[in-house]
Amino acid sequence: MENIEISVIVPVYNVEYYIHNCVKSILNQTFKDFELLLIDDGSTDNSGKICDRYAKRYSTVKVFHKVNGGLSDARNYGMKLAKGKYFVFIDSDDFVELNYLEVLFNLVKKYNVQMACLNSVREYKSDFNLVGKYIDSNNIEGVIDKKKALKKMLIRDGFGVNAWAKIYSKKLFKDVEYPKGKLYEDLQTVPYLVAKCDKVAFSSLKLYHYVKRNNSILNRQLTNTDLTLISYLSILGEYLEKNFPDLIEAFEYRYVSDVLKVLINRAVFLENYHEVLERIFMQNVIFWKNANFNVFLSKREKIQIYVAKNFPRLYKNIIKIVIYSIKVKNNYKS
Known part of the structure; x- marks a missing residue:
């Protein structure tokens, strides 16, 4: 062979x-x-x-x-x-x-x-x-x-x-x-x-x-190691900006949506939730500013970003309710 x-x-x-x-x-x-x-x-x-x-x-x-x-x-x-x-x-x-x-x-x-x-x-x-x-x-x-x-x-x-x-x-x-x-x-x-x-x-x-x-994504606690996602995305962004500058808007979509779904939505159970959110939004600030004009982001995603940035306590409660509802639904099915 x-x-x-x-x-x-x-x-x-x-x-x-x-x-x-x-x-x-x-x-x-x-x-x-x-x-x-x-x-x-x-x-x-x-x-x-x-x-x-x-x-x-x-x-x-x-x-x-x-x-x-x-x-x-x-x-x-x-x-x-x-x-x-x-x-x-x-x-x-x-x-x-x-x-x-x-x-x-x-x-x-x-x-x-x-x-x-x-x-x-x-x-x-x-x-x-x-x-x-x-x-x-x-x-x-x-x-x-x-x-x-x-x-x-x-x-x-x-x-x-x-x-x-x-x-x-x-x-x-x-x-x-x-x-x-x-x-x-x-x-x-x-x-x-x-x-x-x-x-x-x-x-x-x-x-x-x-x-x-x-349902490991919903159950696994967010850790500081997860926050390295931001640095990996940033490295990818630098590479694309140098080699494929036409793809920057597509990359900004990927960055914002990944951080929103993988980090922010899972950070709601942390005691230092507001501190984590502040750290996230302080990195690559321009991506978050551009989010409202990004053609690849859905209206729903833009609303999520706006609420998370400006009304973090409200967003935290909404996501907790959504995650709890999903768990209840899945337990019912099983």
């Missing part, structure tokens, strides 16, 4: 109840010229043993056990061991349709590109019960240049910043690694990989199932 086409890299950490579904969906692919690398990132449950059993049964599967270093470290570890000409990343609690690899591989070959992507179905689960679903809306069939691809990514037009639902030429990762021990690792990697391409191919097929468990 020295000249294989695709290396499928799956970081594994404490997913004993989900790993079977993930691995089976990969092993049953219509496309056969691939290796499956299961990177056990120091699991403390039975995940590592389950991976070993698959490796004994299937020659396609290779298992590597390592000390826990996080998602980025596991991906980097897998890339160093991979023998394929192309990389595909799949999270260990997700699963893919049977023609997933075939469609991605055909895209890069048909259009002679180094990256291709398709749509995903995002499933939100409480325990093992489905409580919500979101389907990506990209309707492009074909290829676009990297500037248009970056714009689609920035304004969330059916092209996510996530590592999954994509295929990459191994050559793109020359001198590129996922940042070890950092949150928002895809934001620090994928846009720069797109910028290294001439073109990116797209398919509107919905073949990747992203599974989000236990």
Whole structure:
């Protein structure tokens, strides 16, 4: 298996109840010229043993056990061991349709590109019960240049910043690694990989199932580490201003909407909420001033920003009510 086409890299950490579904969906692919690398990132449950059993049964599967270093470290570890000409990343609690690899591989070959992507179905689960679903809306069939691809990514037009639902030429990762021990690792990697391409191919097929468990976004407490999102976005903004100045308005949309949804809306449960908000609004002030004129921001988002900036106590209470309502609704469904 020295000249294989695709290396499928799956970081594994404490997913004993989900790993079977993930691995089976990969092993049953219509496309056969691939290796499956299961990177056990120091699991403390039975995940590592389950991976070993698959490796004994299937020659396609290779298992590597390592000390826990996080998602980025596991991906980097897998890339160093991979023998394929192309990389595909799949999270260990997700699963893919049977023609997933075939469609991605055909895209890069048909259009002679180094990256291709398709749509995903995002499933939100409480325990093992489905409580919500979101389907990506990209309707492009074909290829676009990297500037248009970056714009689609920035304004969330059916092209996510996530590592999954994509295929990459191994050559793109020359001198590129996922940042070890950092949150928002895809934001620090994928846009720069797109910028290294001439073109990116797209398919509107919905073949990747992203599974989000236990409403973790709503439940996880905001920490100071989360606030590093601002610095990562700022670095991306500087890069785009230098290399793609036409995309600054699209980037400002991404900055404001990400900070609003990921940070501000989750900060409402902090005792120092007002202090955190002040810190957020004091950084990249011009983006917040421009928000009301940004063509990519919806009227609803502009109202949210206005209320959060000028009436923080009211905004805090509104978001608390919304989050509580979502939790009650999800608990009712489950």
